[in-house]
Amino acid sequence: MLPIPNLDDRMFEQMVQEARKSIPKLFPEWTDENEHDPGITLLELMSWMTEMQQYYLNRVTERSERKFLKLLGISPREAVSAVCDVAFAGLQQQLVLPKGTPLHAMDQRFETLDTVNLVPSELEKVLVRTETAAGDFTSNNHAKIAYYAFGPEARKGAHLYLGFDRALLEQTEISIFFKLFDRYPVRVGHREDGTTPMISSAKVAWTFAGAGQQGQSESWLPIEQISDSTVHLSQSGELRFQITSEMKPIALYPADDRSRFWVCCTLEEDGYELSPKIEKVSLNAVKAAEQETFSEVTAFDSSGEPDQSFEVSSYLAYNGMHTVQVQDEQGHWRDWHIVAELEDCEPDDLCCQLQQDSALRTTRLRFGDGVNGRIPPQGSQRVRLIAYTAEFDYGRFVGGSRGLPGQTFEISRGRMYKPSSMLLQVGYRPRGESDVVWDDWQSVDDFDNSKSTDRHYVYDDAAGTIRFGNNEAGLTPPKSVEPNIRFLALQAGGGVRGNVKDGLVTGFTNTKGVRVTNPFPARGGLEAETLTQAKLRVRRELEKPTRAVTGEDYEAIAKATPGLRVARVKAIPLYKLGMRDYPKVKAPAQMTVVVVPYSESDKPKAGKGFLQTIKQHLDRHRLLTTELHVIPAEYIKITVHAVVVMEPKHKDEQRRIMQELRLLLQPMDHGQGSEGWRFGRTVYKGDIYGVISRIKGVVYVQDIWIDAEGTGFHKDGAGDIHIPPYALVYSGDHEVETISQTDL
Structure with a gap:
């Protein structure tokens, strides 16, 4: 990025003096330099105009900087919510927690990001068995001390056993979270939406101890895997699966004090670049984010057929208030009435039925068949279920439009709303109709690219207002005597306050006796990006x-x-x-x-x-x-044979010499400040001479020869090793003979 020059670096008097000093050189015939001379007056006028121009050119306002960022396709990011894994315990029966279930960490509100089935089981034992060893790592799992899932080398055939106090429920979606150790010197590449999915070099298989043929209890049966975000235990994530038949208790060494119900992870194909180390395995876990949802929208595709039904699993959909919308053939949204029975509806009635399952915490939306209730028209995302809290029932209406250009409406201050979560609608009554129709309006950063027909608005989070266009840049909402501007979706949250420590997410009031906690701190919470931070991000992204x-x-x-x-x-x-x-x-x-x-x-x-x-x-x-x-990369093994003459008191320094050779001939940086051997670089004998000669106590190197093992290299007549461009070197078992100077 080029430095920003200071354009306003000369004042009026300085410019006038410089101009007057240049007169004798440029125009020697100009001899009258007094103030009454018209030429001096023109010089002063031009100096004044130049000073004003420089002053304005040197001023770059915040508004101008935002416009420059927009030209580069950048706008300051909104606040980001912190995310953590939460685990539940103390269940006596199965419990379904729908998406959006509220949790609390002191005064911070968290919400679950997915629907999870909680089962009345506890993880009692964690065992790791390899060909050569078997270990009980239950205490490590409780204390969050990392342990290898398949041993340090992660060889094929290693097993990870998870033992439960009671059988997991059959035909029930179960989730287990794995938190892997990730504090390594090399960071994981940042993952964004739409990036290429990761492919694991290893492969694992999941089984459970169940009843096999003729009632045998030690038969290991495959589980029905639903999803695996761990990618075969290559990264932290969640495993979702189902047990397909009855589990049987068995005793496994070294936890053979009693029988337990086991799930086994077997390494079928090795190949991990980094053997997975587990910090925590959690049953009944789900991700939660620091946020508060006031209203949410769930959209469905309509087939245009009779008796359509749609199901949603959401906390607000189950516990909140509801509005149902269907998009008509003209593209407008109309509110449909929720009735107790569809049989009471006429063929042209805009009505639907809402049913709820108390066991699964789901909400089902049913529509008519054309005889009892109208059929929603066919189309993608043409049916909406809007769910909102009772407190937000009145607050979702922003106000009524006066039909004037540039209208501004104030929304609740003191809350950090997420612009990306907003869905705003404006309603009006068409001529000849008594019902209100609604249109979606889109949030934009400004009206620079808005046409007169665009339904756009600008949300100012600092002022807590939304602003509409003037019928030239952005459409003006139609006039209404009653509130006709409302939020369909709105969410608050984000900021560093959500990065709470581990063990603080404990507030859960849905069921007595159920405990919840976050084993690890919440991370990722960021404040809204300032203009300065956005400019720094532009520099990084341009590079x-x-x-x-x-x-x-x-x-x-x-x-x-x-x-x-x-x-x-x-x-x-x-x-x-x-x-x-x-x-x-x-x-x-x-x-x-x-x-x-x-x-x-x-x-x-x-x-x-x-x-x-x-x-x-x-x-x-x-x-x-x-x-x-x-x-x-191909690796070439380099073995150095050297005879070194040393000072008498340093005669036994072979270990130091071999250590320096290993530091030189290494493919990776091991904290010594160097990246490692350069790809394809020839191993010269001069490199070895130089390293040994710098060691304290070395008089001179008497003789050196180098051996190499691998493919693709060749040794020249001088004894240097030439390696291919895709190869690196590593140290073999060097042989160093030291001779005292006095023994020569």
Whole structure:
């Protein structure tokens, strides 16, 4: 970003003096420089005009800065709500919590983000069994101390067992949350909506101990998996599944004190780049966000057929007040009446029936068949169920329009409303009709691009107002003697206050005896972005590549692959795996990207899922004419044999020399301030001489020879090791012989 110059850096007197000093050089015949001279008057006039122009040019107001940001496609972001995982315990029977169930952390209100079935079971034991060991990590799970899900090496055939005090309910959707350890030096690529889904390099299978053939209790049966946001335990997330038949209790070592009901996760295909470490496994858990919903809208597609019904699982839909809307053939919305029985309706009556299931906490909307009640017309998103709180019944009406241009209406102050959650409607009565029809209006940042027919409004969160257009830039709402402007959807929340500590989300009043808590702090809450922060974000986004053209573009985009920890990337243009004599020989329109995942191994190896995820991500950014190849790094083992002459008191420093060689010949940075060995860089004997010679006590290096193991390298006559461009090196078992200077 170019620095902003100070344009208003000269005053009137300075400009006049500079102009008068230049007169003898430019016009020697001009000798009268007194103030009565017309030329001096013109100089003073031009200096005054220049000073005024510089003053205004140097002033960039906040409004101007917002317009400049808009030209770049940027607007300050709204406040973001904090999110946390909450777990429920103490249930005596099954309980369904619909989406939007309120929770409390002191004075902060949270709402669940999904509908969850709570089952009356408790997680009692967590076991990990591998080929060589078996461990009970129940205490680790309670204390949130990380443990390996399949052992440090995560080999095929390892098992993770979850033991419950009672059988999980059959044919019931059950959710288990897994919080994985993620405090590694390399961060996970940020995931946004619409990004490429992550593909795991490993594969797990879930089973439960149930009754097999002839009533055998030790038969492991597959569970019916509904969703797995953990992606085979590659990241924190939720597993949703169903138990298909009766569970049977069994005793498993080392928790064989009594029989329990077990669910088993088996590693069927290994290949994790980073062996998963679990911090917490939680049954009956769901995500919750710091927010308060006053009114929400659920839309449905109409088939145009008789006897249509729609179902929704939502806290407001079950406990709040309701309005039903259907869009007519002209595109206007009409309120339909909610009746007790559809049989009481005439064929042309706009009526529907609302039914609620107290066990499942669901709300069902039923429409007529053309004989008892009109049929909603066919179309996408043409039926709406609006649910709102009783307190918001009156507050949802903003006011009545006077039909004047530029009208402003004040809404409740002191609340941080989310502009993205707003849905505003304006109503009017068509000529010859007694019913009010409603139209949706869209929120915009300003009216710059609004036409005279656009139903737009501007929400000012600082002033707590909404403003309408003037019939030139934005349509003016039609005049009405009664309130005809209302909110259909409105939500408040966001800010850093929602980032509460762990254990503070405890308020839950739906059922007595049920406890709720958040095992980990709520994170992600942000205040609304200021103009200064938005300008800084513009600088960062302008520097971020969005199209993969150069090698640096490919490396930056690959390293930011969502959901992955990419430690190192090397883009090799005009190269295809298997080529020889590169870069003398080049392959047109080819790009090879070599990736190294973050790992605790000395030789991090990217699995097939890791490579496929990066390739899919790069495919969205590459040029159509470029053929892309994503490959793992090749590792060449380097073993150094050296004879070193030392000072007598440093004769036994072989360990120090080998340590320095390992630090030099490493593929990854291990906290030493260097990235690691450069891709494709030749291992010269001079590198080894230089490292050893810098060690304290070394007199000189008498002899060095280097051995290498791997594929694709060659050794020249001087003893240097030339490695391919996609390769890195790692240390073998170096052999160092030290000789005292006095022994020569």
